Amino acid sequence: MSTETEANRFFVGTGDSETRVWKPLALLNLYRLLISGLFTGLFYSGYLLPPLASHDPVLFYAVSLFYFAAAIVFILLISNRWPRFDIQVYLQIGTDILATVLLMHASGSITSGLGTLLIVAVAGGSIVMGGRHPLMFAALATLAVLAEQFYAQYIGLGEPNNYTQAGILGLVLFVTALAVHGFAHRIRESEALAQRRGLDLANMSQLTEHIIQRMQTGIIVTDNEDQIRLMNESAWYMLGMPSATHYSRLGQLSAELADQLQRWEADPGTDIEMIQPSAEHPRVMPRFARLGQEDATGTLIFLEDATALARQAQQLQLAALGRLTASIAHEIRNPLGAISHAGQLLGESPDLDEHDRRLTGIIGDQSRRMNTIVENIMQLSRRDHSTPRLIELEPFLHKFVREFLSGQGLHPELIGININPAQLQVRFDPTHLDQILTNLCHNAVRHSEEYPGFPKVEIRVALTEESGRPFIDILDHGPGIPPDVAEHIFEPFYTTATSGTGLGLYISRELAEANQAHLNYEPVATGGSCFRITFQDPRRQMH
Incomplete structure (x- = not known):
């Protein structure tokens, strides 16, 4: 896996933004379904209250059925997200305006009061669509109301003074469109800001979790009841790769570590001792820190590999030993070589008896042993880094x-x-x-x-x-x-x-x-x- 691909796994995308724009449209259609279903049910049951369907009951019933069927069809279109979003908005708001004006006409024109339902349609269109669309919806609704009023007066249904009500309704529609558009714009900006902040927090949380899991230092987080809330891979390895999971008690993970934590909680100044889960695993030095200012907020436990710390100390010692052995090689090897050579020449003398030859043998053996010690120390100090x-x-x-x-x-x-x-x-x-x-x-x-x-x-x-x-x-x-x-x-x-x-x-x-x-x-x-x-x-x- 490449570095870029691995890094991209830890950042949350914005693929759910499409869902957020379709959801308001679905809620608006739910309102449409309830209104049309209510009108259809009232007409079918015979409990229509005046002035509903007072002028043309057949038209009222037919439009109510059409409106209800259209709401059901819109459910399917929204679920399949076909056609595209803007076309569905135009289709649904246009259906609202047409159905509301026809229902208003069937109930006695502008005086029926059903024209106020256009406010909801225009407001809903202003919420789901930005730009100049709210004014367009208000203009279409106003023209439809005026056209209905003109037709109603033409057939003798309306009164001349009803134009005033139609004009006021049109003005209310424009004001609603502008007000809701501004309000929706602010809501969308706030939602976008909240989304960005949420994404930043989610990305930071996942990145932090990724870093913690990859840290060489063991990390364990426990709550005030000593239950494990978080444990990274290094801690799991240092403690012997136990089968304990999250929300297990610390004592089930490591009785020694739980005992050290209890001692530290009783006296934060107490000396912390190293623990070793088994002979196969390194010794571990724990460190404890409170999470928050209150006593009941939990504990953060750091685990350091004591073997690694000892190795670092040994490297420092070996560096000093290397400088010392350089002096040893110069100061000891030269006289040691002279002693060894002199003992060898003395051993070759024909005048030595058996006792003296044994002494020269001791000189040679001990000289070689001293040389071996020097070579081993120098080898240790010059030891290269491992290349596994x-x-x-x-x-x-x-x-x-x-x-x-x-x-x-x-x-x-x-x-x-x-x-x-x-x-x-x-x-x-x-x-x-x-x-x-x-x-x-x-x-x-x-x-x-x-x-x-x-x-x-x-x-x-x-x-x-x-x-x-x-x-x-x-x-x-x-x-x-x-x-x-x-x-x-x-x-x-x-x-x-x-x-x-x-x-x-x-x-x-x-x-x-x-x-x-x-x-x-x-x-x-x-x-x-x-x-x-x-x-x-x-x-x-x-x-």
């Missing part, structure tokens, strides 16, 4: 295992692979994933040396039951990690091996978090160790 792409895990892992085993000269069946479901894809930087797997497999192979069978190490790929997120488990058959040690294994420079640097797991977790994944240690009840890489949810791919 879709990786199909099955071919990637088979290729990795082949290269890892052949490069280390290990048994080809030492590492087993179990992938379910097949064709599983993740979004990750391939070089970062290769480095993480290399570190974890090195550790797994080293700790599984005493295991007699094959495979000694297993790579297992599956989906989590709770959220359907893909993960990779690296399992070994070693002695396992004690709980007190497991708490510190991801800390930099922490190691239980005399030859290790303590940076492998730390770097691996850093690389995982740079790709919006998580690396955790999972205890194994049957023995051994399991390190799990949990990837981002496939429904939330960040580009």
Whole structure:
């Protein structure tokens, strides 16, 4: 979907303006239907009051039936909106003028008082049509009244002084047309302004909702009864993608978050603690704010991904570490190289006994270890930004295992692979994933040396039951990690091996978090160790 098309979805159009001009015409026709139906019913029932139909009952009845039938036909024309609007207005107002004048003539001419019905017809035409049409309708109605009066006097029905009443009625029609036209014009302007304001508000509301849903910060709005009124996608993801919907209570969404909100409501100055829905999801730092000045107006909850905040802090630390390692490389590597070279030359001397050769070996081993530590720190500080792409895990892992085993000269069946479901894809930087797997497999192979069978190490790929997120488990058959040690294994420079640097797991977790994944240690009840890489949810791919 293009950007323009996507943006246009969030703006309300003006397609209902046509409906608003047809509605007054339909209401005017409803009035026409009621009047004609009333006259027809009264005549048919015999309850006509004088002077109705006093001059020509047959004409009165015929015109009433014609008027009623025309109103029914107009209903169909308005519903189908054919012919076009202006033609229907001319047709209907012309029918009103003709039928009213004929009914007036059948009831004794101008003295019957039915001519006042023309005021409604002219006023209705002035409302539905603008421009000069109101004056035209008034002029046609006035000419029709005068023509009827002339014909009535010609046949001996009218009196000469009735021309005065006809003139006054004509004047009233023109005044009505002008007054209603001005009033309708103001109403239309006010309606157009209200429509524009309404469209602006609707557009702003939808745009705001779109922005809130796309924000990386989680947003939750609750009312004074802690019921959820709004929750954006980021909040739903941070809280473990729960099944709770709008108007559910906050406690059903997250008991920890509800408890934090209650503590904050009791004391706004209290310290807010981070929450974590599960080991698969990042830790979340909530923030609370009142909606409005009153206490019962609700609460706005902001959720910040603590992992992202920690990553930003780590980037600052790495920047400082990069400047430090540049000095380390210059100040340590040169004398370290001299020591290593001197130890190597000393070890080549034929006059050394076995004890001295062991000491020179220690010098060489520790020099290489110091050099490895410096290289790892420099690698960590120079770490490039991740460039994730879709990786199909099955071919990637088979290729990795082949290269890892052949490069280390290990048994080809030492590492087993179990992938379910097949064709599983993740979004990750391939070089970062290769480095993480290399570190974890090195550790797994080293700790599984005493295991007699094959495979000694297993790579297992599956989906989590709770959220359907893909993960990779690296399992070994070693002695396992004690709980007190497991708490510190991801800390930099922490190691239980005399030859290790303590940076492998730390770097691996850093690389995982740079790709919006998580690396955790999972205890194994049957023995051994399991390190799990949990990837981002496939429904939330960040580009």
